[in-house]
Amino acid sequence: MRVGELTIPKGEEKDRLEEVLRVISALKGVKKAFYLDRKVRTEVARIERQAGESGPLMVHNDGVLECLSRKHVACIVKDKTFRPPPHATVLLVDERGKVIGKEILHGETANAPPGVRMLRLGKGFVIFYDGKAKGEARFVLPPVPFKEVEEMEGTAMVVSSSPSTLADMHIKRSAGLDDDPKLATILVGFDVK
Numbered sequence: 001m002r003v004g005e006l007t008i009p010k011g012e013e014k015d016r017l018e019e020v021l022r023v024i025s026a027l028k029g030v031k032k033a034f035y036l037d038r039k040v041r042t043e044v045a046r047i048e049r050q051a052g053e054s055g056p057l058m059v060h061n062d063g064v065l066e067c068l069s070r071k072h073v074a075c076i077v078k079d080k081t082f083r084p085p086p087h088a089t090v091l092l093v094d095e096r097g098k099v100i101g102k103e104i105l106h107g108e109t110a111n112a113p114p115g116v117r118m119l120r121l122g123k124g125f126v127i128f129y130d131g132k133a134k135g136e137a138r139f140v141l142p143p144v145p146f147k148e149v150e151e152m153e154g155t156a157m158v159v160s161s162s163p164s165t166l167a168d169m170h171i172k173r174s175a176g177l178d179d180d181p182k183l184a185t186i187l188v189g190f191d192v193k
Helices: 012-025 038-053 062-068 165-174
Strands: 030-035 072-078 091-094 099-103 117-121 125-129 137-140 155-161 184-192
Touching: 012 030, 012 072, 012 184, 038 062, 038 165, 062 155, 062 184, 165 184
Parallel strands: none
Antiparallel strands: 030 072, 072 184, 091 099, 091 137, 099 125, 117 125, 155 184
16 A cells, blocks of 8 residues: 555554554544655655744744654644644743743643743743743744554554644645645654554
């Protein structure tokens, strides 16, 4: 079985990969699901690394880079009805690695630890300030669990993340999809036991 330039193994591993696509394709809000081939994965990694090094704001898409380190990477094209992530997908981290800000998901409340002030940036982001932060900060997009694949027998090391806008466009273009702003991609990286 081939998906783009991707050659899917035969036998039990092939069955597992097909099962993963069936499971994620059936989720509410998923419009399409497919595997990324090596060429697309390489280009997405290049885009994400380059995006993190340029511009006035440093953004490290650790989640996508971790997804790409797995043996298999499925791509989901989803609309706004897809379930929310289980935790924040954007963090603000200081140069020591301490989280000094985070995305607040719908329905979640933000509370500052004792002795720390909290600054709200709109409805969806808070910054924590304790007077000790020094140096540069960067935005980090961490890996996110993906329970539907984690719970499947024979999968391991499952992580998910959203690619940057440029990587999203590249993936859609490579798959022959229109760049519909109402649709976004999520990558799910995993190994097979």
